[in-house]
Amino acid sequence: xxxxxxSLENLIDRFASLPGIGRKSAQRLAFHxxxxxxxxxxxxxxxxxxxxxxxxxxxxxxxxxxxxTCRICADKNRDEKVICVVSDPRDVFAIERSREYKxxxxxxxxxxxxxxxxxxxxxKIKELVARVADGDxxxxxxxxxxxxxxxxxxKYISRxxxxxxxxxxRLAYGVPxxxxxxxxxxxxxxxxxxxxxxx
Numbered sequence: 446x447x448x449x450x451x452s453l454e455n456l457i458d459r460f461a462s463l464p465g466i467g468r469k470s471a472q473r474l475a476f477h478x479x480x481x482x483x484x485x486x487x488x489x490x491x492x493x494x495x496x497x498x499x500x501x502x503x504x505x506x507x508x509x510x511x512x513x514t515c516r517i518c519a520d521k522n523r524d525e526k527v528i529c530v531v532s533d534p535r536d537v538f539a540i541e542r543s544r545e546y547k548x549x550x551x552x553x554x555x556x557x558x559x560x561x562x563x564x565x566x567x568x569k570i571k572e573l574v575a576r577v578a579d580g581d582x583x584x585x586x587x588x589x590x591x592x593x594x595x596x597x598x599x600k601y602i603s604r605x606x607x608x609x610x611x612x613x614x615r616l617a618y619g620v621p622x623x624x625x626x627x628x629x630x631x632x633x634x635x636x637x638x639x640x641x642x643x644x
Contacts (some may be wrong), residue, residue, distance in 0.1 A: 460474045524548040527582070556594040588616045
């Protein structure tokens, strides 16, 4: 039996249900929220409600936005012939941090995972195929994670869109900067060798 009041226990349970938040962290967050001045607590809860109400997927790339299209799709300076396919909206922000990629994106909102009962119809593959079929796309870059589900998803999508005459590429994966070769696993070294380029 909990020694906390039911409303506080409910708040702790809500925080604990978030990914990566354990019971102790949930308690710390709940107590922090209780210690906030009333105005800040209201602003915090209002921010959650506003985000839930206004954020939705972009009609073009399926990234998160609060407009009809996201800022990347609306940017006329982007290369519309290249689409980088990622599994999660957070991946878009990771690639954008590099400031190197100038094309567009497509967010799948998941990967094919039979173990988790996620099939091709459960993620945004149909929308990608429609974009490739309708548009003037010359290259699709598969940027899903280099794990079993990411590889399966990349290969499945590649088979669907290659008949449209587009080049399908895969991000090169290999030894991270600053890492030692002796600690790299076989798969990482294989990817590093496959993705080698001239200097």
